Amino acid sequence: MIRNRLLAFLIAVGGSVGGMAAVSTAAASADLSGAGSTLVAPLMANWISTFEIKEGIKVKYGAVGSGTGIAQITARTVDFGASDAPMTPEQAGQCNGCVQIPWALSATGLGINVPHNKKINLSGKILAGIYFGKITKWNDPKIKKINPKAKLPNLTITPIFRSDGSGDTFAFTDFLSKISPAWKREIGSATTVGFPTGVGAKGNSGVTAAVANTPGSIGYISAYYLIAAGSIGVAAVQNSAGNFEFPNLANIENAASTVKHLPSSNAISITNPPKRAKTAYPISTFTYAIVPHDASRKGELQQFAKYCVTIGQKYGAALDFAPLPKVVKTAAINAIGSL
Numbered sequence: 001m002i003r004n005r006l007l008a009f010l011i012a013v014g015g016s017v018g019g020m021a022a023v024s025t026a027a028a029s030a031d032l033s034g035a036g037s038t039l040v041a042p043l044m045a046n047w048i049s050t051f052e053i054k055e056g057i058k059v060k061y062g063a064v065g066s067g068t069g070i071a072q073i074t075a076r077t078v079d080f081g082a083s084d085a086p087m088t089p090e091q092a093g094q095c096n097g098c099v100q101i102p103w104a105l106s107a108t109g110l111g112i113n114v115p116h117n118k119k120i121n122l123s124g125k126i127l128a129g130i131y132f133g134k135i136t137k138w139n140d141p142k143i144k145k146i147n148p149k150a151k152l153p154n155l156t157i158t159p160i161f162r163s164d165g166s167g168d169t170f171a172f173t174d175f176l177s178k179i180s181p182a183w184k185r186e187i188g189s190a191t192t193v194g195f196p197t198g199v200g201a202k203g204n205s206g207v208t209a210a211v212a213n214t215p216g217s218i219g220y221i222s223a224y225y226l227i228a229a230g231s232i233g234v235a236a237v238q239n240s241a242g243n244f245e246f247p248n249l250a251n252i253e254n255a256a257s258t259v260k261h262l263p264s265s266n267a268i269s270i271t272n273p274p275k276r277a278k279t280a281y282p283i284s285t286f287t288y289a290i291v292p293h294d295a296s297r298k299g300e301l302q303q304f305a306k307y308c309v310t311i312g313q314k315y316g317a318a319l320d321f322a323p324l325p326k327v328v329k330t331a332a333i334n335a336i337g338s339l
Contacts, residue, residue, distance in 0.1 A: 031057045031058045031059065031297065031300055032057065032058070032059040032060070032079045032080070032297060032300055032301065032304060033059070033060050033061070033062075033078045033079050033080075034059065034060070034061045034062070034069075034078050034079060034080040034081065034082055034289075035061065035062040035063075035064050035068060035069045035072045035073075035077075035078045035081060035082070036062075036063075036064065036065065036066050036068065036069015036070065036072070036073075036081045036082030036083050036290075037063070037065070037066045037069060037082040037083055037084050037167050037287050038063040038064075038065060038166070038168075038203045038204045038205070038222070039066075039084050039106060039108075039167055039168055039204065039222035039224070039285075039287055040082055040084070040103075040104050040106075040287045041061070041063035041204075042224045042225075042319045043104055043224075043312075043315060043316055043319050043321050044061050044063075044082070046312070046315040046319070047059075047304075047307070047308050047312045047315065048060075048061060050311075050312070050315065051304060051307050051308075051312070054307070054311075055303060055304075055307070057300055057303065057304065059304060061082075062078075063203070064164075065162070065164040065165050065166050065167075065191075065202075065203065066082070066083035066084050066085050066165060066166055066167035066170070066191050067083075067164065067165015067166065067191040067192060068164065068165055069081040069082050069083050069290070070083050070087060070091055070095070070165075070191075070290065071165075073095060073098060073290050073291075073292065074091070074094050074095045074096075074098075076292070079291075079295060079296075079297055079300075079301060080289050080290060080291045080295075080301060080304075080305075081098075081289070081290035081291075082287065082288065082289055082290065083167050083191075083287065083288050083290060084108075084166075084167020084168060084170060084171060084285050084286075084287040084288070085167040085169075085170030085171070085190075085191045086100060086265065086266070086267030086268070086269075086288060087100060087265075087267070087290065088190075092265070095290065095292065096292070097292055097293040097294060098290050098291065098292045098293070099290070099291050099292070099293065099335050099338060099339055100265060100266045100267065100288050100289075100290055100335070101266065101288055101289040101290075101291060101305055101309070101332050101335045101336060102262075102266055102268060102286045102287070102288050102309075102324065102328050102331065102332050103287065103288065103289050103305065103308045103309050103324070103332055104286070104287045104308075104316065104321050104324070105252060105253075105256055105284070105285075105286050105287070105316075105321060105322045105323070105324055105325075105328075106222060106223050106224065106247075106252060106284070106285065106287065106316075106320055106321045106322065107171075107222070107223045107247035107251075107252045107255075107281050107283055107284040107285060107320075108168045108171040108172050108220050108221070108222055108223070108247070108283045108285060109220070109221055109222070109223050109226040109227075109234060109235070109246070109247040109283070110122065110127070110218060110219070110220055110221070110226075110234065110235035110237060110283075111207070111208065111211040111212075111218065111219050111220075111221045111226050111229065111232045111233065111234060111235075112211070112217070112218050112232065112233040112234065112235055113211050113212065113214055113215055113216060113217045113218075113232055113233065114138050114152070114153065114155065114215075114216065114233060115153055115155070115215065116151055116153075117150055117151070117152070117233055118233040118234070119233060119234060119235075119236060120143070120147055120150060120152075120233065120235050120236070121146045121147050121235070121236050121238070121244040122143070122146075122235045122236070122237055122238070122244075123146065123179075123237070123238040124175060124176060124178075124179030124180065124237070124238065124272070124282070125142075125179060125180060126142055126143060126146075127175075127176060127179075127237070128176045128179060128180040128182070128183045129142070130157055130159055130218060131159050131161070131176070131183075131195060131196070131197070131198065132182070132183070132196055132197070133159075133196050133197030133198075135157065136156060136157055137154055137155065137156060137157060138152045138153055138154070138155045138157055138216065139152040139153060139154050139155075146238075146244075155215065155216040156216050157216055157217070157218060158198065158199060158214050158216050158217040158218070159195070159197060159198030159199070159217070159218055159219070160198055160199050160200075160201055160207055160210045160211055160214070160217050160218065160219035161195045161198050161199070161200055161201075161207075161219070161220070162200065162201065162202070162203070162206075162207060162220075163200030163201055163202050163206075164192075164202050164203060165191040165192045166191055166192070166203075167191060167285065167287060168204065168220055168221070168222055168285075169190070169191055169192060169193065169220070170189060170190060170191045170285075171220075171271060171283055171284075171285040172220040172283060173187065173188065173189040173190065173193050174189040174269055174271045175271040175272055175282060175283045176189075177189045178271060178272040179272060199214075199217075201219070204221055204222050204224075204225040205225065207219040207220070207221050207225075208221050208225045208226070208229050208232070211229075211232050212229060212231055212232050218235070220283075223247040223248075223252070223320040224319050224320045224321070226247070227247075227320055234246060234247075237281065237282055237283060238282070239272070239273070239275075239277070239278075239279075239280050239281070239282040240272055240273065240274055240275040240277070240280075240282065241275040241276075241277070241278040241279075241280070242275075243278060243279065245279060245280065245281045245282070246281065247281045247283070247284070247320070248281070248320075249317060249320065249322050250279065251279050251280060251281035251284075252281055252284045252320075252322040253322045253323075253325075254273075254277050254278070254279045254280040254281075255270045255273045255277055255280035255281055255282065255284035256270055256284060256286075256322060256324075256325050256328070257277060257280075257325065258270060258273040258274060258276070258277050258280070259325055259327060259328060260327065261327065262327065262328065262331045266288070266331055266332070266335055268286050268328070270284050270285065270286065271283055271284065271285070286328070289305050289308070291305065291339060293339060295339065298339055301339065302336050302337075302339055305332075305336045306333065306336050309324060309329055309332040309333060309336070310329075310333075313329075
């Protein structure tokens with residue numbers, strides 16, 4: 001019930017948390033302002049409310065997509081950005097002294113709308129074929145082969161993708177690029193890519209609604225929104241060990257367990273982890289705070305970010321966010337201290 005109410009709230013306010021408009025500017029009425037990832041928005045809502053109670057510092061956040069979040073912190077129209085995709089070297093240069101802090105861990109799931117099928121197994125190669133427009137029917141032999149007991153209809157597949165710059169797009173295309181050499185060569189991975197086919201929708205709430213209202217559709221959606229929706233089916237995605245897994249907490253944690261050290265940039269990819277992670281969900285992802293060294297409210301930002309990676313982690317499990325692994329939490333705390 002809590003999950004469904006929060007999803008309805010996020011959709012009703014157009015993806016804003018704490019009352020911030022969808023196009024964010026540094027708000028004078030708030031001590032801190034941020035913008036970016038819609039994936040982290042449900043957890044951000046809890047962080048903001050509990051942090052204000054504890055510390056008396058207000059935070060407003062616009063869930064406008066990772067790409068816009070990076071653009072806004074680069075322009076310094078907000079105090080911090082949030083992105084599920086680590087910054088590219090070019091973006092890091094343009095951000096001029098920004099620090100990337102991993103502060104949450106979740107996954108990008110696959111929602112489906114296939115009559116009489118609440119669960120379907122899919123592989124990375126099949127997903128690439130669907131989003132390339134080469135696999136066009138749900139009863140395609142490749143899908144039937146890994147779903148021998150399913151009654152798959154002769155129904156056209158409608159791929160749905162994010163029309164805005166999105167960390168979920170990055171996680172999904174990063175996964176496909178590791179599975180399909182053709183995808184890596186022709187499409188690549190980024191917060192925005194040129195999908196060869198399909199229909200665009202804005203934000204996780206937009207993709208969730210599009211899948212729910214389009215028979216035959218499939219769309220990549222962050223785990224929270226996907227599970228909260230309830231009315232749409234979910235794909236189990238094949239991992240490197242050959243197992244079909246759902247984006248639940250244990251499987252996300254298993255993917256993250258493969259992280260043993262972080263680079264100086266703190267950029268981490270845990271999509272398609274090695275086969276030793278037997279139960280890993282293969283489109284798991286970290287999400288990041290992006291904070292500039294020259295922040296005018298550096299003390300408050302450090303306080304908020306440290307709260308999120310420590311005390312704030314306890315609010316994640318109810319919203320499909322796994323706790324940060326120790327090595328990642330340590331790197332995050334060090335990055336916060338370096339500001």
